[in-house]
Amino acid sequence: MILAVLPQISLLILAGVVLVVDLIVGKERKGVLAWLTIYGSAVVFILTLIFAKPDSAPVEVWGGMLRFDWLAYIFNLVFIAGAAITALFSIGWEQIGRRGEFYILLLTSTLGMTLMAASADIIMLFLSIETASIPLYVMAGFITSDDKSAEAGFKYLLFGAMTTALMLYGLTLLYGFTGMTNIADLAAAFASAELPLASSLGAIVLILVGFGFKISMAPVHFWAPDVYEGAPTPVAGFLSTASKAAGFAVIIRLLLVAFPTDVLPGWVLIVALASTLTMTIGNTLALAQENIKRMLAYSSIAHAGYILMGVAAASALGVTSITYYVIVYLVTNLAAFGIVVIFWRAVGSDQISAYDGLSRRSPFLALAMLVAFLSLAGVPPLGGFIAKILVFAAAVEADLIWLAVIGVLNAIIGLYYYLIVLKHVYLFRSDDEDKKIAIARPHAVALGICIVGIIVLGVVLTPWFEWSQAAAAAIF
Amino acid sequence: MEQIPILSIIVLLPLVSGVILFFLPGERRDLIYRWAFGTGLLVFLMSVAVYVSFDIQGSRYQFVEQYDWLPDLGVSYYVAVDGISAPLVLLTGIVMFTGVIISQRIDDRPREFFGFLFILATGVFGVFVALDMFALFFFYEIAVFPMYLLIAIWGWKETREYAAMKLTLYLFIGSVIALVGGLAMYFQSGLGTFDMLALESANFSPEFQNFWFPFVFFGFAVLGGIWPFHNWSPDGHVAAPTAVSMFHAGVLMKLGAFAALRVGIMLLPIGAQTHMPWIILLTLVNVVYGAYIAMVQTDFKYVIGFSSVSHMGLVAMGFATLNQDGFVGAGVQMVSHGVMTALFFAVVGMVYDQAHTREIPKLGGMVKYMPFVAVAFIIGGLVSMGMPGFSGFVAEFPIFMGVWQFQPWIALVAVISIVITASYVIRIVSNVFFGELPEELEGHIKDVSPSEKFALGLLCLVLVGVGIFPSTMVPMVEAGVKSVLTLLGGA
Numbered sequence: 032m033i034l035a036v037l038p039q040i041s042l043l044i045l046a047g048v049v050l051v052v053d054l055i056v057g058k059e060r061k062g063v064l065a066w067l068t069i070y071g072s073a074v075v076f077i078l079t080l081i082f083a084k085p086d087s088a089p090v091e092v093w094g095g096m097l098r099f100d101w102l103a104y105i106f107n108l109v110f111i112a113g114a115a116i117t118a119l120f121s122i123g124w125e126q127i128g129r130r131g132e133f134y135i136l137l138l139t140s141t142l143g144m145t146l147m148a149a150s151a152d153i154i155m156l157f158l159s160i161e162t163a164s165i166p167l168y169v170m171a172g173f174i175t176s177d178d179k180s181a182e183a184g185f186k187y188l189l190f191g192a193m194t195t196a197l198m199l200y201g202l203t204l205l206y207g208f209t210g211m212t213n214i215a216d217l218a219a220a221f222a223s224a225e226l227p228l229a230s231s232l233g234a235i236v237l238i239l240v241g242f243g244f245k246i247s248m249a250p251v252h253f254w255a256p257d258v259y260e261g262a263p264t265p266v267a268g269f270l271s272t273a274s275k276a277a278g279f280a281v282i283i284r285l286l287l288v289a290f291p292t293d294v295l296p297g298w299v300l301i302v303a304l305a306s307t308l309t310m311t312i313g314n315t316l317a318l319a320q321e322n323i324k325r326m327l328a329y330s331s332i333a334h335a336g337y338i339l340m341g342v343a344a345a346s347a348l349g350v351t352s353i354t355y356y357v358i359v360y361l362v363t364n365l366a367a368f369g370i371v372v373i374f375w376r377a378v379g380s381d382q383i384s385a386y387d388g389l390s391r392r393s394p395f396l397a398l399a400m401l402v403a404f405l406s407l408a409g410v411p412p413l414g415g416f417i418a419k420i421l422v423f424a425a426a427v428e429a430d431l432i433w434l435a436v437i438g439v440l441n442a443i444i445g446l447y448y449y450l451i452v453l454k455h456v457y458l459f460r461s462d463d464e465d466k467k468i469a470i471a472r473p474h475a476v477a478l479g480i481c482i483v484g485i486i487v488l489g490v491v492l493t494p495w496f497e498w499s500q501a502a503a504a505a506i507f
Numbered sequence: 508m509e510q511i512p513i514l515s516i517i518v519l520l521p522l523v524s525g526v527i528l529f530f531l532p533g534e535r536r537d538l539i540y541r542w543a544f545g546t547g548l549l550v551f552l553m554s555v556a557v558y559v560s561f562d563i564q565g566s567r568y569q570f571v572e573q574y575d576w577l578p579d580l581g582v583s584y585y586v587a588v589d590g591i592s593a594p595l596v597l598l599t600g601i602v603m604f605t606g607v608i609i610s611q612r613i614d615d616r617p618r619e620f621f622g623f624l625f626i627l628a629t630g631v632f633g634v635f636v637a638l639d640m641f642a643l644f645f646f647y648e649i650a651v652f653p654m655y656l657l658i659a660i661w662g663w664k665e666t667r668e669y670a671a672m673k674l675t676l677y678l679f680i681g682s683v684i685a686l687v688g689g690l691a692m693y694f695q696s697g698l699g700t701f702d703m704l705a706l707e708s709a710n711f712s713p714e715f716q717n718f719w720f721p722f723v724f725f726g727f728a729v730l731g732g733i734w735p736f737h738n739w740s741p742d743g744h745v746a747a748p749t750a751v752s753m754f755h756a757g758v759l760m761k762l763g764a765f766a767a768l769r770v771g772i773m774l775l776p777i778g779a780q781t782h783m784p785w786i787i788l789l790t791l792v793n794v795v796y797g798a799y800i801a802m803v804q805t806d807f808k809y810v811i812g813f814s815s816v817s818h819m820g821l822v823a824m825g826f827a828t829l830n831q832d833g834f835v836g837a838g839v840q841m842v843s844h845g846v847m848t849a850l851f852f853a854v855v856g857m858v859y860d861q862a863h864t865r866e867i868p869k870l871g872g873m874v875k876y877m878p879f880v881a882v883a884f885i886i887g888g889l890v891s892m893g894m895p896g897f898s899g900f901v902a903e904f905p906i907f908m909g910v911w912q913f914q915p916w917i918a919l920v921a922v923i924s925i926v927i928t929a930s931y932v933i934r935i936v937s938n939v940f941f942g943e944l945p946e947e948l949e950g951h952i953k954d955v956s957p958s959e960k961f962a963l964g965l966l967c968l969v970l971v972g973v974g975i976f977p978s979t980m981v982p983m984v985e986a987g988v989k990s991v992l993t994l995l996g997g998a
Contacts, residue, residue: 390616390619391616394529394533394619398529405652408652410648410649410651410652411645411646411648411649412645412649416645416648420641420644420686420690423686423687423690424580424690424693424694427687427690427691427694428690428694432687432691435687435690436684436687439683439684439686439687440680440683442679442683443676443679443680443683446675446676446679447672447676450655450672450675453655453656454659454668457619457656457659457660458659458660458668492576492577492582493575493576493577493578493579496577496579496580497579500579
């Protein structure tokens with residue numbers, strides 16, 4: 032029982048320690064907070080990895096509030112790793128790197144995410160979503176002296192509040208229809224009760240609005256570009272990876288479990304259409320971006336669309352592909368945002384045109400960018416290729432061949448704008464070519480971990496695939 | 508089988524060497540070139556070893572290696588060569604080696620250039636030897652993306668960005684469409700494996716095959732330059748730096764044709780029989796129209812670019828006949844054209860390096876200054892006209908025989924292309940190499956270096972060798988074709 036909440040407990044303790052240390056240490060030694068968070072998260076990661084490993088059969092613990100299974104286990108590892116890498120990239124970032132609050136918020140949000148991935152009850156689900164979201168609103172607007180950051184935080188809050196309200200309404204409908212809050216009970220109730228299709232689908236749509244907000248699914252994706260652009264870059268990276276992964280965890284938990292497709296087939300079509308819309312909007316709008324953070328925001332919307340294909344497949348392979356994708360996307364997108372962090376610190380610009388001549392200024396940063404962006408584009412031997420193949424395979428297996436075709440066509444648009452960025456990096460010349468770009472050591476370490484991760488996930492497939500399969504087995 | 512995993516070494520050595528290159532100091536050009544040369548030589552020698560020790564009487568697939576990769580989905584790293592792919596491995600080895608030699612003069616970031624070129628080589632070798640469909644797609648995509656950077660960074664300034672992007676998008680569209688088809692086969696077969704030998708016996712229903720064949724075939728054939736999806740190819744060839752044009756026209760286009768055969772025709776034979784009668788008409792357009800467009804170009808490199816479209820059309824046409832002669836001819840043509848076009852592009856690059864123009868009317872009299880290059884080009888030209896005694900004849904003659912058996916009038920129309928080819932080859936020879944040297948080039952033309960002569964000589968040797976001794980290649984291809992025909996029901 033305790034082992035099931037080991038990650039949550041240790042994250043809470045860590046946040047408490049950071050809080051206390053923040054009060055004790057002097058102003059000039061605040062740098063220690065970042066390292067405390069990083070090493071602490073690493074310890075939590077290892078503890079979780081070793082001790083919180085569930086048995087193959089899922090169990091409900093804590094009065095049916097949480098499920099202790101492989102899905103939660105793997106997603107928890109993803110969140111914790113995401114938090115650690117984000118903390119590494121935050122070092123040296125003005126106004127956040129030396130602030131204890133920032134790290135506490137980061138850890139609290141991670142705590143919320145770990146609960147999201149484990150929820151077995153819609154009340155727990157809602158509470159954990161709020162626990163994860165509220166710190167993120169603050170983190171997005173953390174740099175109060177910067178209007179863009181403040182705007183990002185406020186926009187994120189308003190959008191989040193509205194969609195959460197709609198989602199809460201949907202959840203109350205579920206309770207109203209069935210009188211239950213446990214997700215497994217809901218599934219049984221939906222399977223036996225003769226509910227009018229329209230109202231069940233209505234509830235699902237409302238819930239999807241809330242979940243869709245977390246994963247930046249169209250048509251509730253509008254916040255993403257503004258927030259990513261305005262928020263401190265490490266936060267944007269965290270939002271696009273860990274927070275998105277948490278959104279997918281709850282989608283798997285609720286949609287795939289509570290609404291079996293044989294009873295309620297309609298929602299698959301809704302998700303498939305949302306997936307089409309999301310990836311198409313994300314990719315086409317990314318084409319026009321001149322700011323790299325906005326471009327990555329739209330690309331991140333597009334990737335949500337690809338992952339939704341796995342949801343629409345509503346199968347074991349679908350969940351496997353989502354899990355694999357989320358793991359790959361974590362390292363890939365953190366690497367991409369990490370490069371933006373490093374570049375911004377050296378050059379002070381997020382414009383894509385500022386990246387001209389990067390390969391002459393720093394061949395290694397350019398190479399890292401090549402790897403990260405090609406992985407986003409889905410090119411082997413990188414993780415992104417395998418992840419894409421798996422979601423396409425899930426769609427084809429589920430007889431959603433049209434969706435797979437739309438997906439591959441979108442992948443081509445994606446390749447186009449990723450290549451445009453690489454063209455700036457490798458082809459164009461600039462006047463600043465002899466100015467080398469310095470990479471701070473913690474950033475180099477974080478980037479190195481991500482790049483190695485991208486390649487390992489693309490070449491050595493079996494262990495991660497079996498993990499993902501184990502996560503899927505917890506649901507199906 | 509206890510043996511050295513020679514195919515794996517051939518596939519992975521360029522990649523490993525390319526990655527190591529990225530960590531060498533960028534300003535040590537000498538070291539970088541020597542490293543690249545050594546890798547090229549080693550891979551070349553190993554590809555020769557594979558070719559020479561391939562046993563024609565032996566089993567269908569040789570040098571087999573199989574390791575689990577993702578057993579849960581039935582993915583394995585499964586490589587081997589048959590009579591069709593062994594010559595292609597040799598071709599890739601030759602082109603890679605000569606390409607490295609020709610690239611000696613690359614002065615902008617040579618480290619990155621050779622690094623990407625070697626990653627590309629890994630992709631190409633991987634596709635030729637893959638027996639697992641997943642591995643095939645894996646390597647195929649690896650082969651596509653470095654092209655973008657190679658062309659965009661080191662290409663011809665005027666068109667490189669446009670051409671590189673066009674090429675990459677075309678090829679990517681083709682490959683992902685084929686990928687969907689491949690996944691459909693995987694699930695439809697119900698075998699839970701990507702092993703292509705197992706999928707061959709999956710007995711897909713005729714409806715399934717007829718529906719999916721065009722997706723898979725055209726998806727790959729885009730890279731083979733099939734009309735009307737050919738138009739990335741001349742632009743790409745022209746914009747690319749010399750070694751990349753050689754690689755691209757010489758090897759990469761074969762990748763498309765080979766994968767269309769391996770995944771399209773061999774796994775969906777009924778679909779092939781249904782669709783080929785109209786596809787052959789497209790290839791006819793390729794052959795004749797490509798040659799015609801080549802004839803009217805004034806840019807030396809565009810002539811060669813369109814001639815590739817024409818010659819690759821012959822390969823597809825050979826496949827489309829679905830009979831023994833057509834397949835054998837197409838198999839030999841892949842190698843013959845690969846070597847020939849690599850030679851052509853090498854010559855174009857050498858002429859351009861000296862004259863700084865590729866406009867045919869502005870050139871002339873080169874033979875006096877670079878006689879060796881002129882002779883090499885003439886040999887290539889004779890091959891491309893299908894002259895007996897050269898490999899082009901060994902390849903094209905059976906193709907036309909095959910087409911004749913299929914439909915005589917198509918053969919009659921297709922043969923016109925040979926006449927057109929002769930006309931543009933002769934025009935280049937007379938205008939570029941003979942005639943008067945224009946005044947402004949006076950004193951600027953020097954002969955090429957010995958190592959470049961060596962590269963040209965090696966390419967010529969293959970063309971003439973196969974031409975005079977067809978038995979060095981034809982029986983091997985025949986052995987490979989036999990199993991294709993078995994899949995087609997002995998048709």
